[in-house]
Amino acid sequence: MAKEIKTIGVLTSGGDAPGMNAAIRAVVRTAIARGLKVKGIKKGYQGLLNEEIVDMEAKDVSDIIQRGGTILGTARCLEFKEAEGQKKGAEICRKHGIDGIVVIGGDGSYRGAQALSRLGINTIGLPGTIDLDIACTEYTIGFDTAVNTAMEAIDKVRDTSTSHERCSIIEVMGRGAGYIALWCGIANGAEDILLPEKYDYDEQKLVNNIIEKRKHGKKHHIIVNAEGIGHSASMAKRIEAATGIETRATILGHMQRGGSPTAKDRVYASTMGALAVDLLCEGKTNRVVGYRHGEFMDFDINEALAMQKDVSPYMWEVCNSLSHNYRK
């Protein structure tokens, strides 16, 4: 028989992402509506081990849906990667009466959730990361806002790039994944898009493309470079030397993690937060919530972590064909 849940905990872990607050709000309010108690665990697994645990009421999540970051705080916690840390975490949950927990984070955080579930704490993961690098889901909380933030920033760089007839390399986040770069590449109409999944490190091709497009009258040349490739500053120096065209590098960095979430991030994060509570109420554990083919659904964490994901070949083709078929 499914264990009846009376008190749930909620934490955010790993890199913060816009929309995490909307998810926390949905978890708290849905749980209270189902007659459950809610405990907020501050600063991810580190806060769990330090027992930074507070009672949460519906009013505690007022006025947060529009805010970036996470009101619970987040952290990376090495101790929780060890069996001892995980055991201590499960014991602390029991001490505070927490029998179900919602973990909002990326796939590193899912491994912590998996451990808690193994130790008898019912656990549901929500995909909270700007990187979109979780294989079981087509959507992750924060990606939409991060892409929009990066897109607006790249538009601004492009204005000055055109005025000075420069080449600009703009580095976007994504850890080892190129989804933010791919989306910005298309959304900003970049001339070149470098994704870790696709780049062949043939810089001569880039140089030829820049020279060719300049001959055809392009006044700017925007290269969106993914963090997983990196080295934008040294790349800019080499490209300037090889093309004779002034080249600047801009690394957008952590601005991509902040800011008010888009409508999509607020609505999807809210829906996922509510679903996590419903799954706990059904007695489910070791599950993660995802979004696929227009539906919110849940997956076994072990299966989700074993799944592989790649850049859509068609989107990549579109991206290339739109940037490279330019003639004045």
Ligand code: ADP
């Ligand atoms: P993300 O959740 O965004 O992928 P990290 O990979 O940094 O971010 O993981 C966040 C936290 O999740 C880590 O600091 C650690 O506390 C926990 N975590 C990561 N990997 C594991 C693991 N293998 N086992 C248990 N906990 C882990």
Ligand code: F6P
């Ligand atoms: O996972 C989100 C992310 O912003 C990645 O895109 C980036 O590689 C990483 O976190 C940066 O981490 P930190 O905030 O520790 O510098």
